[in-house]
Amino acid sequence: MSMRNVSILAATGAAFALASHAQQADDAQVPRQAAELPQRLEGTGERAPETVPRSSAEEGAEIDPAAFRFGLGRRASGEEIAAVDIDVMPDGHGAPEGGGTFAEGEELYATHCVACHGADLQGVEGTGGVALIGGRGTLDTDAPVKTVESYWPHASTLFDYTQRAMPFNAPGSLTPDEVYAISAYILGRAGILDKGTEMDAATFAEIEMPNADGFYRATRPDTGPGEAPDAD
């Protein structure tokens, strides 16, 4: 970073420092754009040290470091957990309410997915969008093609990943119904899920992915005279 940029940043930081101090913003109530420079100490003009971190625990919490009770942190509420607990496991655990069909998914795919993954679901060159279907029977050849259809062992992963990271230009923007529908469409095009089936939380345990048995845990290291195999 050039000195000029540093100066601008410092000036910005100072402006925000004034704003945040005026409002006594100790927590994140006021969105900041940057940290303020450390204050000058009276008398010497030294830079003040960092503020001592505060505990979010209630005052009077029992403290016994030897028993891992530090009076730091607090119980997470059900609401706080629900706000971030978005994962879906292979048996459908964690899957949200709702559902969607192949037909609904076809329309949504054309809106949200086709630009990168293509109408043929083979990925569009230059976008980073990968092929989603095809490739069955290629994994043990010299030209393996890894797609949701040929490689992914669990349908839950398709839902989970789409929900958390797709579409690339607006991640996290799809509703559960939309993610169910898009999943139903991709799995339908892959010949894995009947096109008439509505996909919902109960479907995950029923879907048999073609490569479900294609994974195993290896003993490593796999060359030379090592002695410590993976402990998992």
Place this chain on the structure above:
Amino acid sequence: MKKDRFASPRYGVAERRMAEALVELEAQALDPPTEETCACKEGMFPGLSRRSLLAGGASLGGAMIAAAAGRAQEAPPGAALEPVPEDPTRVQGQPVLSENGYGSRSQFESEVRWRYPTATAHTSWSMTPLASGHGIVTPSGLHFERHHAGIPTIDPRAHSLILHGMVEEPLRFTMDDLMRLPAVSRMHFIECSGNTLTEWEEPTLRTVQGTHGLTSTSEWTGVKLSTLLEMAGLRDGAAWILAEGADAAVMTRSVPVGKVMDDAILAYAQNGEALRPEQGYPLRLLLPGFEGNMQIKWLRRLEVSDTPYMTREETSKYTDLMPDGRARQFTFVMDAKSVITFPSGAMRLPRPGYYEITGLAWSGRGKVAKVEVSADGGETWEEAALEGPVLDKCHTRFRLPWVWNGEEAVLQSRVTDETGYVQPTLEELVAVRGTDSVYHLNAIQSWRVAGDGEVTNVHA
């Protein structure tokens, strides 16, 4: 020398496209079309460093190089451009704090990370310039990166970590809470399991930055994750922990509880200061010796379970396809690996003479026990000196004096770790894995020194 390097059907369309672009980009970086090619071939280090030196030398006639020199004068990233006096003993230097209180590097140093040319710059990776590194610490600004949805900008005051699932009491921590808990500082390497993935079938990239630049070492400071699990209390049957990031990929990996209780760290600092944004600011998971992808950055959530979560990154990616069409899953540990960083690919030794061969060795299973170096393609080996301290799951610097007689040589290094594991040859590795597993290529690297001093990447 244009050649269809990735014609093999083993490369998928996307891999081939990326690899071709990568080779192209590296070639451009090594031989910039606007620069006379002989200039950077004289010295031992190609490219940008050499150009900076030339620029410095061109300024002898004037006090202000920007005015005096015909070449474009810009401060390299991380540096500030100052006038270069004819005689630094006859003028005052820059005043104290002219850099506003946070220093910068010399304007004559220009090592930079180098981005793999993926289709978008948001899901991509950048590599550490190992050839110009010294010692074992990677400067924070040169630590390799791998991002799946860009680098989020997170105010630590607005960030929290939630720990829930199979625990007695679900907990929520602010960054303030975490920074008050008992802390540890440890030196560890992080290596992407995709490091060296271009080299399975034939020598492909030309520099050690390209072939091995997805490994870096830092001192990491933070809270042991076991401390938080003790606070929350693990329930019977707890076996896996999902770690989740707050980036736009909401990156997730499942980690065995055993590993977490052993040595996992929730790191908030790197090399003595807060994490860099691209390293997970304000909080990342550190799993010493495990593949980089698992060491979730921008960590926001930990959920304890009895089974793995089977996220995208542990099923469709980061699994190793074997010749029989089945894939290894949960290949977490980074096996021992070493590479000579000097001399290395795309350098040119100016003339026969004394050179100190040096490089890095590391193991995800513990300490480096021994590094041997060969100058004849593995026919004979000599033990290199290890620069102390030799630390657990950390880059270790090795050195061996060498007098180059001007004849062709093939330089290799081979590490043995404290478990007795010996770094394999590529042939030995391919015999077990085939060439489609993508990840975990830890074979011996060969650099050929030609009679004219040119150093190239070869399979020997």
